[in-house]
Amino acid sequence: xxxxxxxxxxxxxxxxxxxxxxxxxxxxxxxxxxxxxxxxxxxxxxxxxxxxxxxxxxxxxxxxxxxxxxxxxxxxxxxxxxxxxxxxxxxxxxxxxxxxxxxxxxxxxxxxxxxxxxxxxxxxxxxxxxxxxxxxxxxxxxxxxxxxxxxxxxxxxxxxxxxxxxxxxxxxxxxxxxxxxxxxxxxxxxxxxxxxxxxxxxxxxxxxxxxxxxxxxxxxxxxxxxxxxxxxxxxxxxxxxxxxxxxxxxxxxxxxxxxxxxxxxxxxxxxxxxxxxxxxxxxxxxxxxxxxxxxxxxxxxxxxxxxxxxxxxxxxxxxxxxxxxxxxxxxxxxxxxxxxxxxxxxxxxxxxxxxxxxxxxxxxxxxxxxxxxxxxxxxxxxxx
Numbered sequence: 001x002x003x004x005x006x007x008x009x010x011x012x013x014x015x016x017x018x019x020x021x022x023x024x025x026x027x028x029x030x031x032x033x034x035x036x037x038x039x040x041x042x043x044x045x046x047x048x049x050x051x052x053x054x055x056x057x058x059x060x061x062x063x064x065x066x067x068x069x070x071x072x073x074x075x076x077x078x079x080x081x082x083x084x085x086x087x088x089x090x091x092x093x094x095x096x097x098x099x100x101x102x103x104x105x106x107x108x109x110x111x112x113x114x115x116x117x118x119x120x121x122x123x124x125x126x127x128x129x130x131x132x133x134x135x136x137x138x139x140x141x142x143x144x145x146x147x148x149x150x151x152x153x154x155x156x157x158x159x160x161x162x163x164x165x166x167x168x169x170x171x172x173x174x175x176x177x178x179x180x181x182x183x184x185x186x187x188x189x190x191x192x193x194x195x196x197x198x199x200x201x202x203x204x205x206x207x208x209x210x211x212x213x214x215x216x217x218x219x220x221x222x223x224x225x226x227x228x229x230x231x232x233x234x235x236x237x238x239x240x241x242x243x244x245x246x247x248x249x250x251x252x253x254x255x256x257x258x259x260x261x262x263x264x265x266x267x268x269x270x271x272x273x274x275x276x277x278x279x280x281x282x283x284x285x286x287x288x289x290x291x292x293x294x295x296x297x298x299x300x301x302x303x304x305x306x307x308x309x310x311x312x313x314x315x316x317x318x319x320x321x322x323x324x325x326x327x328x329x330x331x332x333x334x335x336x337x338x339x340x341x342x343x344x345x346x347x348x349x350x351x352x353x354x355x356x357x358x359x360x361x362x363x364x365x366x367x368x369x370x371x372x373x374x375x376x377x378x379x380x381x382x383x384x
Contacts, residue, residue, distance in 0.1 A: 001028070001029045001030070001090050001091070001362060001366075002029075002030045002031075002032070002087065002088065002089045002090050002091075003024070003029055003030070003031050003032070003089055003090065003091050003092070003093050003362065004031075004032045004034065004080075004083060004084060004087050004089035004091075004092050004093070004106075005017065005020075005021070005031050005032065005033050005034065005092075005093040005094075005095065006033075006034045006035075006036065006080070006093070006094050006095050006096050006099070007033055007034070007035055007036075007095050008035070008036050008037035008038075008063055008095070008096065009035050009036070009037045009038050009039070009040050009041070009044055010037040010038050010063070011037075011209070012113070012282050012283070013095050013113050014044060015178070015282055016095070016113070016176055016282065017033060017095060018044075018047050018048065018051070019176075019177060019178055019179070019180075019351045019354070020177075020351070020354060020355060020358065021033060021051050021054045022050075022051055022351065023177070023351040023352055023354065023355030024355050024358065024359065025051055025052045025053040025054060026052075026352075026355070027355060027356075027359050028053075029053070029359065029362075030053045030054075030055075031051075031053065031054045031055070032054075032055045032057060032083065032087040032089060033048070033054050033055070033056050033057065034057040034059070034079075034080060034083055035056065035057070035058050035059060036059050036060070036061045036062075036063060036076055036096065037060070037061070037062070037063045037066075038060055039058070039060050040056075040058055043257050043258075055087075057083055057087075059076065059079060061073070061075055061076035061079070063096060063098075064096065064097060064098040064136060064139065064140075065115075065116050065136070067242075070135075073098050073099075073139075076098070076099065077098075077099055077102055080099055080102065081102055081103065084104065084105060084106070089106050090106055090362075090366060091106050091107050091108075091109065091362050091365060091366060092104050092106050092107070092108045092109070093109050093110075093111070093358075093362075094108065094109065094110040094111065094147070095110075095111050095113065097110070097112065097115060097139075097140045097143055097144065098139060098140070098143055099143060100142075100143030100144055100145075100146045100147040101142045101143050101145075101146035107148045107149075107365040107366060107369045108146070108147040108148050108149075109147065109148065109149045109150075109151060109358075109361065109362070109365065110143065110144065110147040110149075110150055110151070111150075111151045111152070111153075112144070112150060112151070112152050112157060112158070112161045112279075113153065113279060113280075114157075114277070114279050115140060115161060115164070115165075116128060116133060116136055117133070117137060117140075117164045117165075118157070118160040118161060118164060118277070118279075119214055119277050121160070121164075122160070122214065122276050122277035122299070123213055123214040123276040123277050124213075137164070137165070140165055141165045141166060144161075144165050144166075144168055145165070145166065145168055145169070147168070147169070148169060148170065148365055148369055149169070149170045149171070149172055149361060149365055150168040150169075150170070150171045150172070151171070151172045151173070151174050151358075151361070152171070152172075152173055152279070153173075153174065153175055153176045153279055153280035154173065154175070154279060154280055154300075154301045154304050154305060155173055155304060156279070156299075156300035156301035156304050157279040157280070157301060158171055158173060172357075172361055174354060174357035174358060174361065175280070175305070175349055175353070175354065175357075176280045176282060176285070176349060176354055177349045177350045177351040177352070177353050177354030177355070178282055178285050178286060178289065178349065178350075178351060179350060179351045179352075180258065180262075180286065180289070181258075181262045181265055181266065181286060181289055181290050182289075183289055183343065183346075183347060184291060184343075190266055198263055198264060198267050199230070199267075201229075201230075202229050202268075202269055202329070203229050203230045203231065203232055203267075203268055203269075204227065204229050204230070204231045204232070204268065204269075204270045204271075204272055204325060204329075205231075205232050205233075205234075205264060205265065205268035205270070205271050205272075205287065205292065206220060206231065206232075206233045206234075206235075206271065206272050206273065207233065207234040207235050207261070207271075207283045207286075207287070208233075208235045208273070208275070208283060209235050209236050210233065210235050210236065210237040210244075210245040210246070210247065210252065211236065211237060211238065211239040211243065211244060211245040213276075214275055214276050214277035214278070215235075215273075215274075215275050216274045216275050216276050216297065216315050217233060217235075217245075217247060217250075217274070218247065219274045219315065219318055219321060220233075220247075220250065220272055220274055220321065221247035221248060221249055221250050222318050223318050223321055223322045223325075224249035224250050225249045226322060227322070227325055227326070227329065228326070228329050228330075229270075229325075229329050230251060231249070231250045231251065231272075232250070232251045232253060232264065232268070233247070233250050233251065233252050233253065234253040234254070234255070234256045234261060234264065235252075235253075235254075235255065236254075236255050237252065237254065261286075262290070265286060265287055265290035265292065266290050266291065268287070268290075268292055269291075269292060269293060269328075269335055269339070270292060270293050270294075270295060270325065270328050270329070270335065271284065271287035271288070271292035271293070271294055271295070272294075272295040272296075272321070272325065273294070273295070273296050273297065273302075274295075274296075274297045274313060274315045274321055275296075275297050275299070275302075275315065276297065276299070276315050277299070278297070278299065278301055278302055279301055280301065280305065281296075281301070281302060281305065284296065284302070284305075284306075285346055285349055287342075288306075288309070288342035288343055288345065288346035289343065289346045289347075291339050291343055292339055292342065293311070293328050293334075293335050293338035293339040293342060294306065294309065294310035294311065294338065294342045295310070295311045295312075295313060295321070295324050295325055295328065296310045296311070296312055296313070297312070297313060297314075297315035298312035298313060298314060298315070299315065305349075306342070306345055307345070308341065309338075309341040309342045309344070309345035310338070310342060311324045311327070311328065311338060312324075
């Protein structure tokens with residue numbers, strides 16, 4: 001089976017795509033990965049070079065949510081159709097929202113990782129009102145309603161998306177998966193060999209795009225001076241559309257490669273994500289795998305993924321966050337119990353489980369593209 005897959009290089013979709021390609025390759029699936037958004041970094045090139053049956057097709061076309069992207073979106077469409085003729089895939093897997101309605105010769109699956117309208121609704125409480133976002137909505141609606149199957153990483157994301165763009169032909173939930181960092185053999189933290197520049201005293205950790213208002217890291221920064229433990233945050237501060245974000249009272253580490261990030265995750269004991277909007281949360285999954293107790297915003301997607309394996313807070317309430325963090329910093333046994341629950345929960349979101357869900361879905365699409373039936377067909381989710 002040959003899959004033509006798109007991926008962007010500027011966010012969590014890259015992590016998802018690399019993880020999925022690796023697991024699909026192990027199932028005997030060949031992938032042509034078409035990258036957009038920005039040139040690949042050296043780390044991304046190293047990651048892709050380790051894949052056994054994935055061919056990279058690189059571009060730097062701007063994504064449909066970026067400023068002044070219309071010309072690039074159209075150019076990317078032509079490029080993708082040319083790749084279709086060159087690569088001759090059995091199925092097309094889109095991780096962008098702009099290209100579902102092209103003249104594809106193969107069945108098309110599109111994954112909704114996030115979108116501008118649901119971001120605005122969750123983060124700002126309203127729809128965007130600029131004309132370009134109305135054009136974006138029309139484009140995404142046409143794209144989503146043209147594909148054979150729409151996949152979302154949570155029911156919460158699917159419901160929010162369809163509330164904006166309408167019902168689609170066929171929808172599927174397939175939870176994201178991650179095998180990194182490695183799960184320790186027990187509930188105890190692994191012993192690291194001389195971690196450099198990592199404090200020996202306990203600390204609270206967070207990760208995410210500092211410039212993304214939806215991550216709500218400003219709330220964490222606003223209470224950091226009152227906490228008994230210091231707060232460290234890893235992530236990009238520069239906005240792809242220009243500008244940057246900085247916070248007082250937290251230690252900003254910048255972007256960290258996986259080999260740099262892993263020691264920080266293993267050494268930390270509490271991971272916090274007070275996001276207004278988080279369709280799944282791969283960074284949270286990584287922190288849970290490393291043995292962190294989770295403090296998360298009380299939003300439907302995170303409740304769905306983590307159930308009782310996290311402490312939940314109101315993302316609009318600084319005191320709620322302060323109280324939750326204090327309860328964990330002050331109680332080692334509670335911290336240990338919560339970390340163990342999160343780690344056990346994290347084990348179910350593996351790369352192999354994710355890949356098997358997509359593999360089953362691909363096969364169903366290839367055998368019944370025009371079937372009107374909406375019977376459940378993937379082990380990782382339910383067709384709606």
